[in-house]
Amino acid sequence: QKEVEQNSGPLSVPEGAIASLNCTYSDRGSQSFFWYRQYSGKSPELIMFIYSNGDKEDGRFTAQLNKASQYVSLLIRDSQPSDSATYLCAFSNQAGTALIFGKGTTLSVSS
Amino acid sequence: DAGVIQSPRHEVTEMGQEVTLRCKPISGHDYLFWYRQTMMRGLELLIYFNNNVPIDDSGMPEDRFSAKMPNASFSTLKIQPSEPRDSAVYFCASSGTGGSGANVLTFGAGSRLTVL
Numbered sequence: 001q002k003e004v005e006q007n008s009g010p011l012s013v014p015e016g017a018i019a020s021l022n023c024t025y026s027d028r029g030s031q032s033f034f035w036y037r038q039y040s041g042k043s044p045e046l047i048m049f050i051y052s053n054g055d056k057e058d059g060r061f062t063a064q065l066n067k068a069s070q071y072v073s074l075l076i077r078d079s080q081p082s083d084s085a086t087y088l089c090a091f092s093n094q095a096g097t098a099l100i101f102g103k104g105t106t107l108s109v110s111s
Numbered sequence: 112d113a114g115v116i117q118s119p120r121h122e123v124t125e126m127g128q129e130v131t132l133r134c135k136p137i138s139g140h141d142y143l144f145w146y147r148q149t150m151m152r153g154l155e156l157l158i159y160f161n162n163n164v165p166i167d168d169s170g171m172p173e174d175r176f177s178a179k180m181p182n183a184s185f186s187t188l189k190i191q192p193s194e195p196r197d198s199a200v201y202f203c204a205s206s207g208t209g210g211s212g213a214n215v216l217t218f219g220a221g222s223r224l225t226v227l
Contacts, residue, residue: 032214043202043218044154088154097142097214098167103153
């Protein structure tokens with residue numbers, strides 16, 4: 001059974017701090033990894049994806065991938081109250097055609 | 112592009128009734144996915160299509176669930192008969208084949224189903 005494990009939270013950080021979200025996955029054959037953000041009552045929206053070991057940066061967001069440890073993380077620098085949402089980690093199936101999602105981590109950024 | 116369009120946005124029905132959820136994917140996308148989201152189980156993949164052909168329906172919970180994609184611009188997810196435990200938000204998503212093997216999904220707004 002392919003699984004994605006995330007700490008459900010809530011993770012609480014003050015405004016301006018770095019938020020660190022973590023995710024582990026079970027399928028060693030996975031090639032691509034995704035972070036989606038979901039505001040309450042809304043649909044998931046893509047933040048970024050990563051498929052190579054190491055770091056990938058996009059604005060205030062940095063995704064980190066370690067395939068040997070089957071671990072992916074998302075760092076949010078200078079956290080803002082508008083970042084308060086549930087963050088979903090996902091990995092692709094071996095065909096690279098479908099995504100398997102974790103249950104998400106709820107982030108709360110206080111002003 | 113209007114994005115992925117789902118209907119209805121909200122559906123309240125009684126146990127035993129048939130429910131049909133509809134989805135129009137983004138034009139040009141050749142993959143279409145149906146997901147179900149609940150607090151307990153998170154976002155679960157039910158079934159997905161490639162070029163209108165079902166590829167993997169192993170996530171469909173029971174024979175009460177069925178999905179079709181008669182053409183590239185329309186898909187349905189049907190539950191017959193519905194049960195209270197089917198209450199969830201059902202998302203449709205579509206994607207094209209991304210670069211480097213990364214398939215980026217775009218989600219619709221979801222259909223919130225309540226079965227009484």
